[in-house]
Amino acid sequence: MLLTNPWISSTAIKFPRPFLKPVFQSHAQKVPSGESSKSIEQLSALYSECVRAGVDRKSAVIALGGGVIGDLAGFLAASFLRGVQLIQIPTTLLAMVDSAVGGKTGINLKEGKNLVGAFHQPSLVLCDTDVLKTLPPRELTAGLAEVIKYGVIKDAPLFEYLEKNSDAIKTGSADALKHIIAQSCGIKAAVVSADEFEAGERAILNFGHTLAHAIEKVAGYGAYLHGEAVGIGMVYAARLSVREKGLNQKSADRIEALIARAGLPVQAPELDWAKLRAAIGVDKKNTGGLPRFVLAEKIGRVVFGCPVSEQTMKEVWYAGR
Numbered sequence: 001m002l003l004t005n006p007w008i009s010s011t012a013i014k015f016p017r018p019f020l021k022p023v024f025q026s027h028a029q030k031v032p033s034g035e036s037s038k039s040i041e042q043l044s045a046l047y048s049e050c051v052r053a054g055v056d057r058k059s060a061v062i063a064l065g066g067g068v069i070g071d072l073a074g075f076l077a078a079s080f081l082r083g084v085q086l087i088q089i090p091t092t093l094l095a096m097v098d099s100a101v102g103g104k105t106g107i108n109l110k111e112g113k114n115l116v117g118a119f120h121q122p123s124l125v126l127c128d129t130d131v132l133k134t135l136p137p138r139e140l141t142a143g144l145a146e147v148i149k150y151g152v153i154k155d156a157p158l159f160e161y162l163e164k165n166s167d168a169i170k171t172g173s174a175d176a177l178k179h180i181i182a183q184s185c186g187i188k189a190a191v192v193s194a195d196e197f198e199a200g201e202r203a204i205l206n207f208g209h210t211l212a213h214a215i216e217k218v219a220g221y222g223a224y225l226h227g228e229a230v231g232i233g234m235v236y237a238a239r240l241s242v243r244e245k246g247l248n249q250k251s252a253d254r255i256e257a258l259i260a261r262a263g264l265p266v267q268a269p270e271l272d273w274a275k276l277r278a279a280i281g282v283d284k285k286n287t288g289g290l291p292r293f294v295l296a297e298k299i300g301r302v303v304f305g306c307p308v309s310e311q312t313m314k315e316v317w318y319a320g321r
């Protein structure tokens with residue numbers, strides 16, 4: 001992560017004046033990789049570092065890293081001196097297509113993930129597909145789950161593009177990566193602009209996530225990468241959608257086939273339904289009673305806030321094992 005000082009602004013970065021070389025001080029601070037860095041302790045150390053480095057209201061925090069760094073540095077920027085500018089330079093596919101865009105920042109508590117945070121929009125998000133060359137293939141694949149999600153919720157042509165180009169994407173074709181990153185960011189930005197603070201429509205971004213969050217919790221955080229759990233969650237949501245929203249079986253099969261082709265898991269037969277159900281029930285996005293799901297009417301169109309009966313949730317889980 002970089003802390004820049006004193007007068008750099010997003011405008012100065014995006015449009016440097018040709019003969020006026022911007023002069024600014026920068027101060028780099030490394031943060032250990034891993035979810036455990038999204039902690040109060042790490043944040044507190046960064047606040048002290050900001051004070052030592054002389055960060056002021058005209059400074060900007062640059063989050064250079066994956067989603068962990070984006071969320072942590074994002075919350076640092078949101079809260080230090082009641083807010084300084086934030087620039088996101090995501091280095092994982094997941095961060096490029098999801099966490100760097102939309103303004104959600106935050107850290108974890110011992111009691112749960114992302115329990116403390118703020119909405120703080122970045123002034124600039126800069127994605128360079130070259131950095132993905134060093135990303136472990138498992139992380140790249142996990143990021144693809146969110147891209148598939150955008151296809152299902154909003155963009156049938158993106159879904160078809162993924163069906164045709166999944167091999168090129170997995171082998172790191174810059175053109176293919178550029179295309180799917182740009183499309184995904186565009187969709188996320190449009191959804192977030194329409195509902196910045198998650199009053200409604202933004203919930204569609206949770207397609208596949210109700211079960212995914214439960215899987216991550218029940219399997220033990222880290223056993224499944226987030227995107228892997230989302231892969232299983234989207235297959236489950238597609239099956240629920242056939243029962244509840246008239247999604248045709250062929251479309252549900254296409255969703256499952258694309259997820260499998262991307263190299264993501266489509267089921268988790270080792271996990272106990274009773275435990276998953278209990279974990280779904282305490283998802284912080286639930287509003288009491290039956291859990292609400294995002295379900296697909298067709299590829300490219302979903303509805304949110306759909307209650308599903310206990311019986312159907314259970315039957316569909318067992319049908320997919």
Ligand SMILES: NC(=O)c1ccc[n+]([C@@H]2O[C@H](COP(=O)([O-])OP(=O)(O)OC[C@H]3O[C@@H](n4cnc5c(N)ncnc54)[C@H](O)[C@@H]3O)[C@@H](O)[C@H]2O)c1
Pocket residue numbers: 033034035038065066067068069071091092093094095098099100101102103104105114131132133134135136139226
């Ligand atoms: N704010 C949001 O809207 C939002 C949305 C989705 C996820 N998230 C958060 O994002 C986090 C997950 O992000 P992530 O999947 O990017 O994980 P991550 O940040 O942990 O990165 C995954 C791993 O890849 C390494 N890495 C990063 N860039 C690399 C590169 N270019 N080459 C080689 N290795 C690299 C990291 O050091 C780490 O070990 C979670 O904490 C999640 O809660 C936030």
Ligand SMILES: [Zn+2]
Pocket residue numbers: 098146209226230
């Ligand atoms: Zn996600």
